[in-house]
Amino acid sequence: MNRTTNDAQLIPHKARKRFGQNFLHDPAIINRIIRSIGPKSDDHLVEIGPGQGALTNQLQAGSGRLDVVELDRDLIPWLKLQFGLNENFAIHEADALQFDFATLRQTDEQLRIVGNLPYNISTPLIFHLLTYADIVKDMHFMLQKEVVERMAAQPGDKHYGRLGVMVQYFCQVHYLFPVGPGAFNPPPKVDSAIVRLTPYKELPCPCKNHGILEKVVKAAFAMRRKTLRNCLKSLISGDELEQLGIDPSLRPERIALESFVKIADYLTDRK
Known part of the structure; x- marks a missing residue:
């Protein structure tokens, strides 16, 4: 995600197709996402794929600690320049699909995870993140609209399938609002949506294996x-x-x- 020009000068960085990058630039959408997350001073937030920092500044300002996981090494120096001097900020150059999110915990705190997830890896990444459901308070993601519909689908719905069943095993799913292609640069060819996943403290339907x-x-x-x-x-x-x-x-x-x-x-x- 990128930051608005009101917050900082944007790095001249061309979105890379192999990383599935589409940088968010619409201030109204950015502010609506931040309001939906509602960061608090005692929160430990984790942002996956901060990109050009569209959410990063407000997430950092509103939380007690912010860790970001970014794969694109060309963005790392700029992110360090913009945010690295803040004591509550840490950047991890890593592939989120392989990253051990449990290593970010400093106490027995619960993590709050945020991300504009690349559409080409969103489903396997969601499955990876579900393995950390017991240490996560909630997750807010920008995803392809169809993926969010699949997560929230109920039996009998055409979108209902493996993703919805397994996500709903661990989490409450809340479809928050849609986001059009024009909110991004470059604009994707599909509509997007924001979803909130809230892991259950006690599974409503636990299985034996x-x-x-x-x-x-x-x-x-x-x-x-x-x-x-x-x-x-x-x-x-x-x-x-x-x-x-x-x-x-x-x-x-x-x-x-x-x-x-x-x-x-x-x-x-x-x-």
Whole structure:
């Protein structure tokens, strides 16, 4: 993300396609995002992909500590120049897909994660971040609108799938507002949206083996137009599904999280 010209002079940096860069420049959208996040003086914020610093200045000013994770090494010197003298700021040159976010904690504090996530890696990055759900207070992301719709989708919705099931296992999902292409430079070819993910303090539907649940959900949506019986035939029979009170003739997009957990727990016990 980049900063508005009211905050600082922008670095002359061309967005790189291989990093999926689209720099945010619309002051109204920037301010709306900051209001949605509501940084507080005792918050430990983490910004993924600060880019040209559109949110960084206000995040830093409003929080107790701000760590930023940036992959583009050409942006690092400028970010250090603009923000590096502040004691509550630290920059990490790293790939967020590989980064260990637990190393940022200084006490038993909860992290608040923010980011304009590159659309080409957004789904695997979300799955990576979900592994840290127990140390995260909330997450606010700019994503492709379709991805946010998939996260928030309910059973029976055309957007409902693996991403929505697994995100909703860990988090409450709040679709906040859409963002048009004109808010970015260069403008992306798709619409964007802001989403808030709030990890549950206690999982409403915990499973016995999370790895088995992931396996079941992945298999179910690998062929989403087929029935649950056909999608999961290598894991469980139609008769066993019926014994669990689940209709094997339904397509996976009609199956609620609770039913996927029931299948996973059955497979865990069967083993």
